[in-house]
Amino acid sequence: MDKALQTMINNMPAKTGKSLEQWIKILKSKNFDKHGVAVKFLKTEHDLTHGFANTIVTLSNEKNDTSEELLLNQYQGKESLKPIYQALIDIVKSLGSDIIITPKKGSVSLIRKKQFALIKPATKTRIDLGLKLKNVDVQGCLQNSGPFGTMCTHRIQLTKITDVGEEVIDWLTMAYNKSI
Numbered sequence: 173m174d175k176a177l178q179t180m181i182n183n184m185p186a187k188t189g190k191s192l193e194q195w196i197k198i199l200k201s202k203n204f205d206k207h208g209v210a211v212k213f214l215k216t217e218h219d220l221t222h223g224f225a226n227t228i229v230t231l232s233n234e235k236n237d238t239s240e241e242l243l244l245n246q247y248q249g250k251e252s253l254k255p256i257y258q259a260l261i262d263i264v265k266s267l268g269s270d271i272i273i274t275p276k277k278g279s280v281s282l283i284r285k286k287q288f289a290l291i292k293p294a295t296k297t298r299i300d301l302g303l304k305l306k307n308v309d310v311q312g313c314l315q316n317s318g319p320f321g322t323m324c325t326h327r328i329q330l331t332k333i334t335d336v337g338e339e340v341i342d343w344l345t346m347a348y349n350k351s352i
Contacts, residue, residue, distance in 0.1 A: 176272050177239070180227060188224055196232040207233065222286045223272060230274055230281075242275040250293045257299060259336045260291055260344070267348045288351035289344060290324055301328040301340070303347040313339050 185191050190198075195214070204210035207229055214225035247254050257280075264271055264282055272283040279292035290302035302317065302324030310316055310326070313335075317324045328340055 176269070177227070177274065180224070180272050181231075184224065184228075188218075188220055192228065192231060195228045199229065199232045204229075223283045226281065226283065226287070227272060227274055230276055239273075239275045242277065243280070246275070246278060246280075246293050250296050252297070253293050253299050255333050256330050256336060257291060257293070259333060260299075260301060260330075260340075263336070263341055263344055264289070264348070267345060271348070282348075284348065284351040286351055287323070288347040290320065292320075294319070294329075297331055299330045301330060301344070303327070303343055305343065305347055305350065308346075314343055 181192050184195070188195070198218075199210055199214075202210070202213065204213065210229040210232075211222070211225045214220045214228060215222060218225075220228070243257075247257070261273065261280075264273070268284075270284055272281075274281040274283060279290050281287050282289040282291070286304075288304050290300075292300045292302065294300040300318070300320070302320040303314075303326045305314070305325050308314070308326065313328050314326050315328065316326065318327050320327055326343075328335075328343065330336060330340070
């Protein structure tokens, strides 16, 4: 399990009043069909931050899939994209120790106090890096959010490791800095 995620889980009782297992039990008793509805429930009914609510819902839906298994499934048949993913994760980890890396079924959320980026293997030859950059115009490699919709304001399409250059690092850093 990712160190930041494990730290969040360890701190959960002190920060939220309940352990991960207790939160999962609450969610299971409600039987939510959609991720967003469950997150909203935890935020509105239990006053959780988005980061904790999203992590709890994600982990409750994984049905024993580990982070490693989720990543393995995401990149099955797309193994050539794994170095791009790893380069992005290395950059993110260098930004600060307050980042929660949350693998899901089809993507990986990067969360500070709220999600600031999303890494998704979009095709067999492309990773889409979704970013939350409100009030920033499309420019350079920075495109409209495309299929990310409201989850992200922008996306960057990456097809080779050399695409992860200074411009991508700068945009990722800006999204991180805006997420406080």
